[in-house]
Amino acid sequence: MKFAILNGSPKGAESVTMQYILYIKKKHPEHEYNIINIAQTIKKIENDEKRFEDIILQIKESDGVMWGFPLYVMLVCSQYKRFIELIFERNAEAAFENKYTFVLSTSIHFYDHTAQNYMHSICDDLKMKYVGNYPADSWDLLYPKRRARWLLFVEDFINHVENKYPTSKHYTPLKMRDFKYTPGKELDDSNKIDTDGKKILVLSDETNENTNLGKMIKRFKDSFSSEIEIININDIDIKGGCISCLQCGYDHKCSYLGKDGFIEFWENVVMTSDILVFAGVIKDRYLSSRWKMVQDRAFYMTHTPTLIGKQMGYIISGPFNQIPNIAQTFQAHVEIQDSNFVDTISDEFGTSEDIDALLHDFARRLVTYSNVNYIKPITFLGEGGKKMFRDDIYGRNRFVFLADHEYYEKHGFYDTFPQNDERAKKLNEKLIPLMRIDRVRNKINMKQEFLRPFIKVIEDSNK
Numbered sequence: 115m116k117f118a119i120l121n122g123s124p125k126g127a128e129s130v131t132m133q134y135i136l137y138i139k140k141k142h143p144e145h146e147y148n149i150i151n152i153a154q155t156i157k158k159i160e161n162d163e164k165r166f167e168d169i170i171l172q173i174k175e176s177d178g179v180m181w182g183f184p185l186y187v188m189l190v191c192s193q194y195k196r197f198i199e200l201i202f203e204r205n206a207e208a209a210f211e212n213k214y215t216f217v218l219s220t221s222i223h224f225y226d227h228t229a230q231n232y233m234h235s236i237c238d239d240l241k242m243k244y245v246g247n248y249p250a251d252s253w254d255l256l257y258p259k260r261r262a263r264w265l266l267f268v269e270d271f272i273n274h275v276e277n278k279y280p281t282s283k284h285y286t287p288l289k290m291r292d293f294k295y296t297p298g299k300e301l302d303d304s305n306k307i308d309t310d311g312k313k314i315l316v317l318s319d320e321t322n323e324n325t326n327l328g329k330m331i332k333r334f335k336d337s338f339s340s341e342i343e344i345i346n347i348n349d350i351d352i353k354g355g356c357i358s359c360l361q362c363g364y365d366h367k368c369s370y371l372g373k374d375g376f377i378e379f380w381e382n383v384v385m386t387s388d389i390l391v392f393a394g395v396i397k398d399r400y401l402s403s404r405w406k407m408v409q410d411r412a413f414y415m416t417h418t419p420t421l422i423g424k425q426m427g428y429i430i431s432g433p434f435n436q437i438p439n440i441a442q443t444f445q446a447h448v449e450i451q452d453s454n455f456v457d458t459i460s461d462e463f464g465t466s467e468d469i470d471a472l473l474h475d476f477a478r479r480l481v482t483y484s485n486v487n488y489i490k491p492i493t494f495l496g497e498g499g500k501k502m503f504r505d506d507i508y509g510r511n512r513f514v515f516l517a518d519h520e521y522y523e524k525h526g527f528y529d530t531f532p533q534n535d536e537r538a539k540k541l542n543e544k545l546i547p548l549m550r551i552d553r554v555r556n557k558i559n560m561k562q563e564f565l566r567p568f569i570k571v572i573e574d575s576n577k
């Protein structure tokens with residue numbers, strides 16, 4: 115059989131992910147494997163129609179399609195995302211229809227589920243026969259048991275193709291709302307919100323005031339009594355997407371430094387703001403590949419937070435609420451930065467008046483929370499993510515990300531790891547020997563024990 119492999123790593127043949135494919139090729143040489151370096155050659159694919167058509171033809175002529183990519187900031191990299199956009203823009207969906215497919219990702223498992231969810235929904239949108247996903251850890255191939263597991267997965271896939279087994283669909287097509295947002299009369303000065311000297315920045319991939327998003331941003335801007343900054347991310351000087359050279363791991367210095375204006379922009383404009391609003395139009399099942407490029411390029415600070423203590427939120431045009439996957443990535447992005455996720459305002463629900471009111475209140479909340487430095491507790495999305503980073507930087511990836519390790523040491527990221535919590539240590543030392551005595555354990559009322567320190571707080575008039 116003939117398989118088309120769509121390589122989503124900007125490293126091309128030097129990709130870890132592609133070693134998983136080469137392993138299958140070694141074990142099953144009876145099939146033909148056609149690896150196409152999508153992410154690495156995206157500029158050529160985009161600019162040379164013939165190259166794009168050639169790839170589409172290879173997909174058409176294959177018995178199955180294997181999507182293989184590294185995780186890049188909770189999703190696929192911007193270059194791969196651009197290819198997906200091109201499929202829809204150039205009406206090439208038919209080549210994918212009814213093709214058996216699976217999705218392989220390699221990563222440290224940080225938000226691999228959101229990347230996998232994204233790709234699954236794309237496969238369903240393309241009407242492919244999605245057999246399953248394989249969210250590998252980058253190092254899986256180095257362990258015999260895990261190699262065997264990977265082989266089983268692919269053999270099951272091949273079985274599906276050979277026997278034409280049925281596959282299920284999980285995502286219904288997105289419903290686009292036919293809605294034109296028309297903002298109301300501009301507020302008079304007495305109803306405008308004072309920025310209280312806060313630096314407010316909106317980054318958007320669409321600022322044209324004839325579009326819903328452009329109008330929403332203008333309305334948001336007009337909520338304030340003084341100027342706020344609005345930047346179209348298409349105007350930033352970015353030469354290209356992250357190429358994963360990982361030079362930044364050692365000292366947080368990007369290899370693009372001096373070659374384009376991204377780092378200067380990030381450090382002088384984005385990092386210095388108090389309130390950050392990201393705005394965008396939904397493109398397929400995420401934001402645009404341009405937005406993804408910005409997110410990927412900001413990875414030069416690797417796993418070190420750069421947007422600490424800010425109020426952050428989103429203004430979105432498109433079917434945002436039909437894609438809960440995006441909401442998760444938005445919130446996680448903010449939570450792992452130790453910033454406050456305020457809200458996402460979209461044009462998906464309500465009348466123009468409702469949206470006016472929501473935007474105005476969004477502006478009010480951003481400034482109010484900023485004034486009192488309110489950062490709400492983070493959820494599993496941020497807590498789980500931060501713990502994964504901590505473990506990985508402390509352990510197997512320390513030599514790659516030395517700059518993170520130094521930052522983590524200096525800023526107490528390891529204080530609770532490996533379990534240096536003095537309070538917990540003392541409790542365990544005292545209570546574990548007692549818990550091992552049946553007579554004592556059976557007498558203890560665990561509910562009351564848990565409550566004891568809380569009752570002290572409630573009863574203490576000074577607290």
Ligand SMILES: Cc1cc2nc3c(=O)[nH]c(=O)nc-3n(C[C@H](O)[C@H](O)[C@H](O)COP(=O)(O)O)c2cc1C
Pocket residue numbers: 123124125128129130131132183184185186187188189220221222223224225226252356358410413
């Ligand atoms: C810009 C960038 C962003 C990344 N983002 C993530 C991520 O969100 N989650 C994760 O688990 N790994 C992330 N990684 C790690 C890669 O996914 C992982 O090292 C992968 O195995 C590399 O595969 P490749 O050699 O095929 O490119 C990121 C790496 C880079 C360079």
